[in-house]
Amino acid sequence: MELEPNFDATQGRRDSIPDADDVYDQDEELPITDLFDDTFVRSHSEFDSFDEMVAASPSTADSANELERVAHREWDEFVAETTDFADERALVMAARDHWVTKRLNLG
DSSP states (O other): OOOOOOHHHHHHHHHSSOHHHHHEEEEOOOHHHHOHHHHHHHHSOOOSSSSHHHHSSSSOOOSSSGGGGGGGHHHHHHHHHBBBSSSSHHHHHHHHHHHHHHHHHHT
């Protein structure tokens, strides 16, 4: 069985994808709790919010606004132990994908 690509249909779908500038303004500040919203955090961890996750980390941070208090290596280990992700990079990339999906009303 040979599949024949439908280039017209593919082009139509590609044309309907908005430009990056229509989704996000580079000058727009994106609060960290918008990126790591409660739905995302609940789906991928034992926590109800990103603030709760940061507060539970091995640091003196009490909320997402204090995330810089968490040492990088400790944060990576904490993410691996308490989420569905191997490290911070995987967590951030998944959160980004979740945010874009939500922003484009795709999910």
